[in-house]
Every structure is written in structure tokens, then in C-alpha cells.
Amino acid sequence: MRCVFAALILLVPGAIASALPVVDQVNEITQSVGGRIIYAGNSPAQSFTANAAGLLSQVDVMISRNAGDIGDLSLEIWPMVAGAPAGSSPAFSTPINPDDVPIGSSSFVSVDTSASMIGVNYGDQYTIAINGTADLSGPYAVWNRGNFDYQAGERFDRSGSWTFDSTNFDYGFRTWVDADVIPSGLVVLPDGDYNGDAWVSGADYLVWQTSHGQSGTQLPADGNRDGQVDQDDYAVWTSAFGLGPDNEVTNGSFDTGDLSDWNAVVGPNTNAFFGSPRIESFDVNGDGQPSDAMRVRVGRLDTDQFGGSVSIQQKLLLAAGDYEFSADVASQSLDTGGNTAPGNYELTLDGVVIDQVFLNGTLIDAMEVIRGSLNVRIDDVEAGYHTLGLTVARGATTFAAIYQFIDNIQMTPVSMALPITTSQAAPEPTSFILLGIAMAAYLPSRSRGNLRR
Numbered sequence: 001m002r003c004v005f006a007a008l009i010l011l012v013p014g015a016i017a018s019a020l021p022v023v024d025q026v027n028e029i030t031q032s033v034g035g036r037i038i039y040a041g042n043s044p045a046q047s048f049t050a051n052a053a054g055l056l057s058q059v060d061v062m063i064s065r066n067a068g069d070i071g072d073l074s075l076e077i078w079p080m081v082a083g084a085p086a087g088s089s090p091a092f093s094t095p096i097n098p099d100d101v102p103i104g105s106s107s108f109v110s111v112d113t114s115a116s117m118i119g120v121n122y123g124d125q126y127t128i129a130i131n132g133t134a135d136l137s138g139p140y141a142v143w144n145r146g147n148f149d150y151q152a153g154e155r156f157d158r159s160g161s162w163t164f165d166s167t168n169f170d171y172g173f174r175t176w177v178d179a180d181v182i183p184s185g186l187v188v189l190p191d192g193d194y195n196g197d198a199w200v201s202g203a204d205y206l207v208w209q210t211s212h213g214q215s216g217t218q219l220p221a222d223g224n225r226d227g228q229v230d231q232d233d234y235a236v237w238t239s240a241f242g243l244g245p246d247n248e249v250t251n252g253s254f255d256t257g258d259l260s261d262w263n264a265v266v267g268p269n270t271n272a273f274f275g276s277p278r279i280e281s282f283d284v285n286g287d288g289q290p291s292d293a294m295r296v297r298v299g300r301l302d303t304d305q306f307g308g309s310v311s312i313q314q315k316l317l318l319a320a321g322d323y324e325f326s327a328d329v330a331s332q333s334l335d336t337g338g339n340t341a342p343g344n345y346e347l348t349l350d351g352v353v354i355d356q357v358f359l360n361g362t363l364i365d366a367m368e369v370i371r372g373s374l375n376v377r378i379d380d381v382e383a384g385y386h387t388l389g390l391t392v393a394r395g396a397t398t399f400a401a402i403y404q405f406i407d408n409i410q411m412t413p414v415s416m417a418l419p420i421t422t423s424q425a426a427p428e429p430t431s432f433i434l435l436g437i438a439m440a441a442y443l444p445s446r447s448r449g450n451l452r453r
């Protein structure tokens with residue numbers, strides 16, 4: 001059976017509508033002077049400054065190895081304080097598969113860091129380090145390096161404590177940010193929202209006007225993030241003018257007949273053919289009325305490993321306030337026997353579970369339907385982009401035909417802060433030409449597509 005499933009997976013490439021992370025920065029070393037040896041007790045490291053906002057989902061490092069055992073290598077992400085890696089342990093550490101490290105020549109080795117849930121924002125600094133357990137005397141791994149300065153970063157070595165790399169050579173790396181995922185604690189505002197209320201309005205113009213001519217880091221009205229508040233940032237404001245927060249989830253009832261506006265992620269060790277979300281008419285909430293709903297049949301491939309799971313996510317722009325989130329879920333058995341894993345359902349906000357319906361462990365009889373609902377109020381949500389998610393997990397194989405349905409995903413503002421206004425009336429742009437630009441930006445109806453970055 002498993003061979004059949006593998007063949008079916010090949011037939012449905014691209015069935016999963018998952019947004020790809022964007023490459024945040026590339027620091028490729030083209031003239032290597034040999035590389036830095038990675039061995040037990042010594043970790044080379046390089047800092048970087050994020051130029052995107054979202055989840056730090058992948059880091060590629062240019063490493064190579066001699067033939068033979070290189071020991072256990074790991075990639076580490078360290079927070080930066082006062083220009084240096086800080087603390088006694090990394091913010092995140094994950095093994096590097098030795099089979100991915102090429103012998104003899106350096107190339108980018110990709111390391112998935114999405115499990116870190118590290119949210120990066122524009123200007124945030126982190127350090128990438130590579131740690132190893134192999135002895136220097138044995139075969140070893142090297143992190144490629146070159147003569148070129150990478151202006152945004154510093155180079156470090158750790159042997160005990162961190163020190164600046166005495167040779168100050170630059171290491172090759174690449175970082176990826178998934179802008180569709182806003183991890184908890186990360187505040188990401190729309191372009192042109194200079195006062196941080198989730199609206200792009202005249203009040204933001206005042207912030208721009210007041211700080212016009214200033215230079216420095218983290219200036220609220222530096223819309224293009226070049227360290228200066230000038231006419232270019234006015235242009236950022238005009239092109240976003242009129243934007244406001246979302247009042248509801250888009251396509252939460254799947255009325256479009258597809259997964260429009262949802263980002264679907266099939267977790268590791270999940271049977272992707274059955275797990276790939278699809279739309280099917282089903283009465284999820286039990287009111288006698290079937291309607292289009294998301295359907296999966298979650299199961300894991302390798303029973304010795306964790307899995308499987310399927311998530312759908314939507315990025316929402318919210319004003320500060322209190323919100324209710326809800327969804328209907330149902331598990332249906334089309335199997336001839338009972339099963340004790342109908343599926344677990346989790347509602348998440350910014351990666352944090354806010355409500356759940358746990359059905360795994362409950363017996364679902366042949367042809368039975370078990371329904372549930374998720375409903376939670378979250379107070380004091382900060383203004384900015386947030387990621388609402390729904391995850392189905394089931395630690396069993398897909399041999400039994402157990403379907404999981406989700407429908408009626410809703411977000412309702414309970415109390416939502418109004419746009420911040422000032423004692424002055426919001427000024428009109430200072431000339432008819434500028435007014436024309438602002439109105440041209442405002443008049444076309446708001447398109448969600450334009451809100452995505």
C-alpha cells in the first residue's frame with residue numbers, strides 16, 4: 001500500500017497552496033580563502049540584520065567537509081545584545097544533516113529553522129553560529145569564508161566565550177523569511193502606518209511631517225527603511241493611504257470553492273496525498289445544511305516518527321482591541337470498523353494555541369460523525385499583522401478512512417480601537433498634485449492581494 005501512496009504523491013505536485021518564504025539576504029562567498037574549521041568547543045559565527053518581517057524559516061550556510069565522519073554539526077541562532085551574541089545558550093539550535101554537507105566543495109546547505117518560531121522584524125540583529133562535536137585532528141567540516149566585508153554583519157568565534165574573529169573574514173550564508181507567518185510577540189505594521197494603529201491615514205502624515213529630515217535607525221516614518229525620513233517615505237504613505245484593518249476572515253466559509261486567501265502547510269511525516277487540503281460539501285456544524293468546507297484525511301507515513309498534521313493560515317491586519325475567533329470542525333468515518341483517532345483540532349493566533357478540540361482517544365464508530373466547535377475571545381491584541389491558523393493533527397496512519405472537516409472560520413471584533421487622531425485636523429496633502437496622488441491611491445477598492453507582502 002505504501003508504494004501506491006508514494007506514486008500518488010508524485011501525481012499531485014503543487015496541490016498544496018503554500019506560500020514560499022522570501023530570501024531576505026544573500027551573502028555568497030565567491031573567492032574562498034579556505035574556510036573556518038568547525039570543531040568541538042569552537043563555533044564560528046556571523047551576525048546579520050533582518051531586512052524583512054515574519055518567521056525566520058530557513059538559513060543556508062556555505063559549508064563543506066573532508067571525507068569521513070564530521071561528527072554532529074548544528075546550526076544555532078543567537079540573539080544579539082550590544083553588538084555581540086548574548087546569553088549562555090542559543091535562541092534555537094537544530095542538527096545539520098551530515099549527508100547534506102558536500103565533500104570537497106562548498107555550497108549552500110539548507111537548514112529548516114521554522115520550528116524556532118523566531119520572528120524577525122526590519123533591523124533586528126541575530127547571529128548564525130555553527131557548532132560541532134568532531135575533534136580537530138579528525139576529518140572536519142569548514143564554513144566557507146572570503147575576503148569581502150559584509151557590511152551588515154560581524155564575525156565571531158566561540159571557544160568558551162564569544163570573541164570577535166581575529167581575522168575578520170566573512171562567512172557565506174543566506175536567510176529566508178516567511179512573511180505570511182507572524183510569530184507571537186512580533187509587531188509588524190503595514191507600510192505607511194507611521195503611528196502604529198493599523199490604519200494608514202492623515203495621522204501618519206503628521207508623523208512623517210514632524211520627523212521629516214531626520215536620520216537614524218527605527219524611525220517610525222522611515223517607510224522604505226533607508227535610515228532617512230524624506231520624500232520617498234511620503235510616497236510610501238501615499239501609495240498605502242486608505243488602508244485599514246480587517247474586520248473579518250476572508251473566505252472563512254470556503255464559499256469560493258477553493259482555498260483562496262489561505263496558506264496551507266502539510267507537516268513533516270504527513271501523507272501529503274490524503275493530507276493535502278481540498279474542498280468538499282459537508283454539514284460541518286450539524287444544522288442540516290451542507291456547504292463547502294475544507295477536508296483532509298490526516299495520517300502519518302512513518303509510525304516511528306511524529307506526524308501527521310495539516311495547517312491552514314491567514315494573515316490578518318488587526319487594530320488594537322479584543323476579538324473573538326471561532327470555527328466548526330467535524331470528523332467523519334467512512335471506515336467499516338471503529339477508530340480511536342478521529343483527529344485533534346487547534347486554533348492558533350501567531351503560532352500560539354488559543355483553543356482546541358481533542359478527539360484523538362475518542363472512539364469513532366463506522367460511518368459516525370463527531371462534531372465540535374472552537375470559540376475563544378482574546379483581549380488586548382496589539383495593532384499590526386497577525387496569523388490566524390487551524391491545525392488538524394492525527395498520530396495514526398491513513399489506512400482507515402477518517403476525514404477531518406473545518407468550516408465557518410470567523411474573526412469578530414468585540415471592541416476595536418479607532419484610528420489614532422490628533423488635536424489637529426488631519427491635513428490634506430499640500431498641493432493639488434499631492435492630493436491627486438493620495439486620492440488615486442485611495443479610490444481603487446481595497447484588494448487583499450495588495451496587502452500581502
Ligand SMILES: [Ca+2]
Nearest residue numbers: 193195197199
Ligand atoms: Ca496609522
Ligand SMILES: [Ca+2]
Nearest residue numbers: 222224226228
Ligand atoms: Ca526613508
Ligand SMILES: [Ca+2]
Nearest residue numbers: 253291292407
Ligand atoms: Ca462553508
Ligand SMILES: [Ca+2]
Nearest residue numbers: 283285287289
Ligand atoms: Ca451546515
